[in-house]
Amino acid sequence: MNKELIKYPLYVILYPFKGFWDVKYEEKGKLGIALPILFMLTLVMILRRQFAAFIVNFSNPNELNSLDELLFIVLPFFLFCIANWSITTLMDGEGKFKEIIIVTAYSLVPMVLIYPFTIVLSHFITGDEAIFYFLLDGIGLFWFIFLLFIGIMTVHQYSVSKTVGTFFLTIVVMGIIIFLGLLSFSLIQQIYAFVETIFKELTYRV
Amino acid sequence: MKILTKVCSILLMFFLLLFTMVEPMDVSASATYPSYNYSFWEDTQASPAPYMPTDILDGIEEDYGRLSSPEDVFVSKDNEVYILDSGNNRIIVVDEDFEFIQLIEEFRNGSEMDTFNRPEGIFVTDEGHIYVADTNNQRVVHLDSDGTLVREIGRPESDVIRAGFEYYPRKIAVDKAERIYVVARGVHDGIIEFDSDGIFKGFYGANRVTFNPIEFLWRTVATRSQRAQMALFIPIEFNNLDIDGDGFVYTTNSERDTRTPIQRLNPTGTDVLRREGYHTITGDLEYATVGNVVGSSTFIDIDVNEYGMYSALDIRRGRVFTYDEDGNLLYIFGQLGEQRGTFRTPAALARLNDDILVLDKGFNRLTRFEPTEFGSLVNLAVMEYNEGNDKESADYWGEVLKLNSNYEVAYIGIGKAHLMDGQSEEALEFFENGFSRQYYSKAYQRHRRDVMREYFAPAMTSIVVLVLAFFGFKVYRRFKQRGKEGGERSIE
Numbered sequence: 208m209n210k211e212l213i214k215y216p217l218y219v220i221l222y223p224f225k226g227f228w229d230v231k232y233e234e235k236g237k238l239g240i241a242l243p244i245l246f247m248l249t250l251v252m253i254l255r256r257q258f259a260a261f262i263v264n265f266s267n268p269n270e271l272n273s274l275d276e277l278l279f280i281v282l283p284f285f286l287f288c289i290a291n292w293s294i295t296t297l298m299d300g301e302g303k304f305k306e307i308i309i310v311t312a313y314s315l316v317p318m319v320l321i322y323p324f325t326i327v328l329s330h331f332i333t334g335d336e337a338i339f340y341f342l343l344d345g346i347g348l349f350w351f352i353f354l355l356f357i358g359i360m361t362v363h364q365y366s367v368s369k370t371v372g373t374f375f376l377t378i379v380v381m382g383i384i385i386f387l388g389l390l391s392f393s394l395i396q397q398i399y400a401f402v403e404t405i406f407k408e409l410t411y412r413v
Numbered sequence: 414m415k416i417l418t419k420v421c422s423i424l425l426m427f428f429l430l431l432f433t434m435v436e437p438m439d440v441s442a443s444a445t446y447p448s449y450n451y452s453f454w455e456d457t458q459a460s461p462a463p464y465m466p467t468d469i470l471d472g473i474e475e476d477y478g479r480l481s482s483p484e485d486v487f488v489s490k491d492n493e494v495y496i497l498d499s500g501n502n503r504i505i506v507v508d509e510d511f512e513f514i515q516l517i518e519e520f521r522n523g524s525e526m527d528t529f530n531r532p533e534g535i536f537v538t539d540e541g542h543i544y545v546a547d548t549n550n551q552r553v554v555h556l557d558s559d560g561t562l563v564r565e566i567g568r569p570e571s572d573v574i575r576a577g578f579e580y581y582p583r584k585i586a587v588d589k590a591e592r593i594y595v596v597a598r599g600v601h602d603g604i605i606e607f608d609s610d611g612i613f614k615g616f617y618g619a620n621r622v623t624f625n626p627i628e629f630l631w632r633t634v635a636t637r638s639q640r641a642q643m644a645l646f647i648p649i650e651f652n653n654l655d656i657d658g659d660g661f662v663y664t665t666n667s668e669r670d671t672r673t674p675i676q677r678l679n680p681t682g683t684d685v686l687r688r689e690g691y692h693t694i695t696g697d698l699e700y701a702t703v704g705n706v707v708g709s710s711t712f713i714d715i716d717v718n719e720y721g722m723y724s725a726l727d728i729r730r731g732r733v734f735t736y737d738e739d740g741n742l743l744y745i746f747g748q749l750g751e752q753r754g755t756f757r758t759p760a761a762l763a764r765l766n767d768d769i770l771v772l773d774k775g776f777n778r779l780t781r782f783e784p785t786e787f788g789s790l791v792n793l794a795v796m797e798y799n800e801g802n803d804k805e806s807a808d809y810w811g812e813v814l815k816l817n818s819n820y821e822v823a824y825i826g827i828g829k830a831h832l833m834d835g836q837s838e839e840a841l842e843f844f845e846n847g848f849s850r851q852y853y854s855k856a857y858q859r860h861r862r863d864v865m866r867e868y869f870a871p872a873m874t875s876i877v878v879l880v881l882a883f884f885g886f887k888v889y890r891r892f893k894q895r896g897k898e899g900g901e902r903s904i905e
Contacts, residue, residue, distance in 0.1 A: 261845045261850070261853060262850055262853060262854060262857070267454050269454070331861070333854035333855075333857050333858045333861075334850050334851060334853070334854035335854065
């Protein structure tokens with residue numbers, strides 16, 4: 208993997224239209240870079256919970272759990288990708304699953320870059336200045352949403368209105384997936400309990 | 414060998430026995446229930462017991478006989494305890510050791526002897542004058558310190574009183590200007606205020622009607638006859654009151670799940686209670702919603718001391734919650750039960766020096782609670798802080814932390830003392846442990862300024878020096894290069 212591809216996400220976040228176009232048609236995006244970005248975001252979020260200064264850190268130290276953090280970032284990430292892929296294949300989207308993952312992960316880069324900076328910053332501010340911390344956080348978040356929007360629009364070759372529609376449907380599908388997941392989970396649990404009861408009954412009688 | 418082991422074991426047993434006998438049996442050190450307090454995160458946390466029950470007054474072995482459903486207790490300025498023994502229609506006055514002083518059963522009213530009829534409230538002024546809310550006689554009785562009638566104040570007369578108004582005064586308080594505040598049964602308009610001549614002045618501090626959107630929706634949907642069947646929107650009535658040294662009236666009410674069961678009313682009747690603590694001032698934060706005892710704490714009496722600390726008595730679970738003037742929950746004690754130090758139907762509480770007296774209408778007795786080491790340290794710390802002695806207060810808070818290191822209020826107290834002392838860096842850690850972002854910010858701002866002041870000059874000097882050195886080096890290099898080129902040129 209050459210150096211240019213590793214630097215490429217930084218180019219994408221500054222020139223999203225050209226950047227995402229090249230991800231799709233020039234093979235500039237790599238899964239091998241996208242997944243480390245996701246991992247880095249998880250790491251940054253864990254660090255943020257643990258090390259952001261007292262003044263802006265409202266998390267209960269008794270309830271910190273890095274695995275939860277992993278769950279709340281990696282799971283929604285793939286949930287979004289799968290939901291988006293399922294919707295766009297039905298709606299003439301041109302993006303492949305791999306491209307969706309790359310685009311989503313590359314959009315996370317602003318957060319990966321800004322959050323470590325705000326963690327450090329938080330140690331040098333007072334309560335009145337905390338607004339700058341939250342402002343930077345907000346910039347990171349909106350930048351991410353903006354990039355994601357452009358990225359999804361580009362890889363599927365959609366119009367703006369159609370992208371907005373797909374985003375809405377993606378959220379609905381995410382809900383459906385969670386619902387089905389919980390449903391099957393509880394069904395499996397019941398089947399397991401049923402089989403277990405039969406087994407016990409048999410061992411008592413036979 | 415066998416005999417030796419036998420002898421050894423017997424000796425051992427003997428010593429063990431001896432130790433158990435020598436060991437002091439500290440019975441009073443354990444309460445009949447576990448003590449707790451709420452952490453910043455609203456978890457219940459085990460805490461040292463703040464108060465312990467000591468003696469009990471029930472009148473069983475006294476000449477005046479046992480109490481009968483007493484309704485109120487008041488401690489006068491001279492530490493005389495006035496017990497309103499409502500079932501026997503009398504007032505029992507005892508001193509601070511519960512030794513009998515005086516009994517007021519009847520008083521001369523005109524040419525006849527008069528008595529009380531189920532009185533429910535008593536107040537004694539600094540001059541020793543006794544005001545009794547003589548509930549079923551529908552009047553307030555004003556006696557002097559000997560129990561001689563001064564005057565009686567009847568029902569309020571005014572145009573604002575609605576027709577069919579039934580006047581049953583329940584609780585009473587008198588301020589320094591001898592204005593009389595009366596809480597009456599079934600009165601939703603607020604506290605009834607009389608001036609010093611006993612003339613009705615108006616209602617004071619009316620509780621606002623709470624608005625419930627769901628109920629409003631039902632009301633709009635319902636037909637007229639259905640609406641008539643529904644409960645009326647009526648403001649909550651107060652159920653008790655107390656007056657602090659500055660003339661502010663502390664009130665309690667028994668509304669369900671209210672956010673403001675305790676209010677501090679200023680002279681215009683607005684609630685000005687400070688709510689700077691970690692939690693809402695509602696007694697228990699965690700409570701069952703199903704089961705035998707459900708719902709939030711219901712306060713029926715409140716007592717405020719001269720340091721702004723106030724204790725409120727919860728009838729639902731028989732607990733006493735004490736807050737400081739900022740609204741920090743300091744400690745909790747008491748419980749419903751059958752044992753000493755627990756209550757059946759708590760009715761009133763009063764503060765006698767540092768002790769707290771709780772009157773139990775169900776068990777017909779008055780229980781004295783004395784502060785433990787922990788409780789008195791907290792009291793001292795709050796007192797010193799209130800009087801502006803941050804340093805002494807911090808010392809007491811430090812002692813408190815030795816007994817209960819989870820006591821977050823104490824960290825803030827110590828932090829404040831450090832901040833006052835100019836040790837802002839030390840203060841930071843205490844404020845962080847006390848979860849006070851406001852004071853942490855204040856301390857950090859000062860700390861940052863101090864650091865900047867200390868390092869600004871050297872930092873600026875070194876930057877200037879570095880910049881100068883950089884340019885100097887560049888000039889030097891250019892000069893050298895030119896010299897070289899010149900040299901080369903000269904060689905050519």
